[in-house]
Amino acid sequence: DTAVSQTPKYLVTQMGNDKSIKCEQNLGHDTMYWYKQDSKKFLKIMFSYNNKELIINETVPNRFSPKSPDKAHLNLHINSLELGDSAVYFCAAGRGDHQPQHFGDGTRLSIL
Amino acid sequence: DQQVKQNSPSLSVQEGRISILNCDYTNSMFDYFLWYKKYPAEGPTFLISISSIKDKNEDGRFTVFLNKSAKHLSLHIVPSQPGDSAVYFCAASSQGGSEKLVFGKGTKLTVNP
Numbered sequence: 001d002t003a004v005s006q007t008p009k010y011l012v013t014q015m016g017n018d019k020s021i022k023c024e025q026n027l028g029h030d031t032m033y034w035y036k037q038d039s040k041k042f043l044k045i046m047f048s049y050n051n052k053e054l055i056i057n058e059t060v061p062n063r064f065s066p067k068s069p070d071k072a073h074l075n076l077h078i079n080s081l082e083l084g085d086s087a088v089y090f091c092a093a094g095r096g097d098h099q100p101q102h103f104g105d106g107t108r109l110s111i112l
Numbered sequence: 113d114q115q116v117k118q119n120s121p122s123l124s125v126q127e128g129r130i131s132i133l134n135c136d137y138t139n140s141m142f143d144y145f146l147w148y149k150k151y152p153a154e155g156p157t158f159l160i161s162i163s164s165i166k167d168k169n170e171d172g173r174f175t176v177f178l179n180k181s182a183k184h185l186s187l188h189i190v191p192s193q194p195g196d197s198a199v200y201f202c203a204a205s206s207q208g209g210s211e212k213l214v215f216g217k218g219t220k221l222t223v224n225p
Contacts, residue, residue, distance in 0.1 A: 004155070031211060043156070043201065043215040056212055090155055096211050098144040098163065103155035 003027050006091050006104035013081060014112050021076045021107045023091030031055070032074035033092040033101060034066060043090065049074050050096070078109075086111045115139045116204050118216035126224055131189040133219050135202030138183065142204040146213070147176060147187045150199045159200075160187070192223045 004025045013019055025032060033056075034046040048056040049068040063079045078085060088108050094101035117136045125131045133147075143164035148156035162169040162176045162185070169176050175188045189196055202216040 033213075035213075041217055043203075043213075045212045045214075048212065058212075092155075094211060098161075098205065098207070098211070100146060100158040100161055101211070101213060102158060103148075105153070105155045 002104075003102050004091055004093050004104040006089075006107050008107060009105065010108050010110075012110045012112065015081055015083060017081050018077070018079045019081060019109070020078070021089055021091075021109075023074050023076070023104060025072055025091075025093035025102075027093050027102060029093040029095050029102075030071060031094050031096050032068065032071075033094070034074065034076050035090045035092060035103075037088040037090065037106070039087070046089075047074075047076075081109075081111050083111050085109060114217075115142075116202055116214050116216040118200075118202055118219050120219050121217070122220045122222070124222045124224060125192050127194055128191045131187075131192045131196065131221055131223065133187040133189075133200050133202075133221065135185045135187075135216055136183060137185075137204050139204070139206065139214070140183070141206040142214075143207055144205045145176070145178060145185050146203045146205075147174075148201040148203060148215075149196075150201060150218070156201055189221075192221075194223050194225050197221055197223050 031050045033048040047066045052068045068074045088106045091104040092101040146161040147159040150156045178185045199218040201218045203213040
């Protein structure tokens, strides 16, 4: 039973489209995160939510909008996709208080 | 500005020998450090962590050492096994940093049979 699951695993789409990535965790953790791994392989935080409240919002274009309908879900919606958005997006869940975060398997987004 | 650096992009060791992966950081506010292992097409998997109040933490074949004065940590794997072949990421966070993890670029470890 996967602890953090993301869908879809692969997403290929055209520039200018709007797309969403879904994330669900069954760990019961209060905090969820979105990270982006770019072509240089750096994993960087984008957002975090704690109990449906936005906690971290790094310097991310406002075309990216996270939505947390409940504690177990954190979705990522991206408007007007650009070539530079091509990356692997990872969702994670954690308890905070200096405890490990647990990651999903990633969504590879490719913009044509 | 890289706050967490893994200067070796790759490391190759023989099965049964020790693997030592290194990580340096620049932000003195970091007080919690983690190592993650990542296989292709999978997410990072938590391996081991250490708080800044300790200088060593051990879990089976994995030991993490922290040298705060040098702002350096290392992961030792003894003995190394072929299944350990993966990319290893060092990460750090700070109290009051909302548990934001700052990652290094990763070191690809290859353990040869």
